[in-house]
Amino acid sequence: MASLKDLKNRIGSVKSTQKITKAKKMVAAAKLRRAQERVEASRPYAEKMQSVMASLAGRLGDDAQASPLLVGTGGNQTHLLIIATSDRGLAGAFNANIVKKARETADSLIAAGKTVKFYLLGKKGRAVIRRLYPDMIVHFQDFSDIKDPDFDYAAKIADDIITRFDAGEFDVAQLYYSKFKSALTQVPTEQQVIPVPIDGHADGDKATGAIEYEPSEEAILDDLLPRNVAVQLFKALLENGASEQGASMTAMDNATRNAGDLINDLTIQYNRTRQAVITTELVEIISGAEAL
Amino acid sequence: MPFNFELVSPERQVRSGPVHQVVVPGTEGDFAVLEGHAPFMSTIRDGEIAIYETAGAEPLVMKIEGGFAEVGDNSLTILAEKVEA
Incomplete structure (x- = not known):
């Protein structure tokens, strides 16, 4: 004995x-409120963007010369998996869940003979991915140089991704992050960012014809598509931020x-x-x- | 006659409410939006928008960067990447 x-x-x-653990719980609770506010404040923009994109894309749907960001490269061989995790642990299964979701897709893609590349944001996803899929990581960065990711930060990442896309490094890009539902539930989410998935039933036909475009529909769309990638990334980073605090609070x-x-x-x-x-x-x- | 005006940045909704007139720096030239403007969509160059809450009032000027404006059914929505009061 x-x-x-x-x-x-x-x-x-x-x-x-x-x-x-008690202290960390209280810190997470305090941070959660702020993170949640940021998520909510960013929603109007993302939603508006989405609806404009859908109505524009719906109108240009059959156009063969539409941007590859919208219609794809025509190929489906190389997939880029953008995995957004956090830099810190003590958040229960938060990071593990995101990585698990991405691994499922990665494994099935590899089994189907596709090429998979990883684009990692945040320290916590790197160790697992590096061990399981060595030599497949094309980029890694953490958030040590920034406290709260702002839109500029997301825009820079989006620029980098689009440059790689234009250089033909990949055909399809999927984004993995954790969607914030409540402090108790966070849903690991997979979202296709390139090419932009278009809802076939977009309500773009409603006010058709009457709207004037300046300079032109194509020009607006070309301007919006790269911006949309940045918006989606920004949204993912914010959702992740709130989810991390929520998960951390529950775990602690x-x-x-x-x-x-x-x-x-x-x-x-x-x-x-x-x-x-x-x-x-x-x-x-x-x-x-x-x-x- | 007021119409509904919304100014949204990725980080927050900057402004929402009825206004009399807004002057927007479009890519191909400035344009002013009043009530009953025809549906219209334009990209925006970096510059200043002027918001007139009522006819003849002093305009409220804001700097905006990168975005586009959508004029819908008696409403104007501006999505801008950066907004400075």
Whole structure:
């Protein structure tokens, strides 16, 4: 049986762990609110962008000369998987879930004989991907140089991706991130960014004909398509930010509770052991006295 | 006669509400939007928009960069990458 001293040490160490998880939980809760506000504030733009894109693309649907960002390169051989994770752990299965989602797709693509490339954002996804798919990572960057990713930051990444696309490095790009539903639920999400998936039933036909375009529909679309990639990336980064804090809060809440349970158990064990030691001592003294 | 005007940046919705007139720096030239403007869509060059809340009022000037304007049914929506008051 563990000695009293051992038990006391263990209780002490669990208690200090609990202090850490409790603090991290409170930090996450505070950050979550801000991150959530940022996500909500960014939605009108993304939604508006989406609807304009859909109506424009719907009108140009049959045009053969449309931008490859919209209709694709015609090929389907090389896939770029953009995986957005966070830089820090202590967020439960948050990063693992995103990577798992991407791995499923990657494995099925590789099995189908396609070429897969990885574009990694955030430290936490790198280790797994590097171990499982060595030599397939084309780019890696973390967020150590920026606290809250802003739109410019997303635009720079989007520029890089589009440059690679124009250079013919890949045909299809998928984006992986965690969608923020609530503090308790985050959904790992796969989203195609290049070519832009177009809803066949876009309501683009409603006001057709009446709208005037300046300079022209094609020019506007060419201007919007790269911007749309940046918007989608920005949205993913913000959703990820909120999801990370949400996941972290839940995970740390569980950890704090588990530590509490553990402390209770250990305390009971400690007290029982102490009692047993006292009883043994008493028995020794009494039987010693009787023997005299 | 007011119409609905929305100015949205990726980070937040900057402004939303009825205005009298907005002057927008379109790629092919400035244009002013009043109530009942025909449906119209244009890209924007970097520049200043002037918002007149009521007829004859002092305009509110904002710098915007990168984006486009959509004039719909008695409404104007401007999506801009950057907005500075």
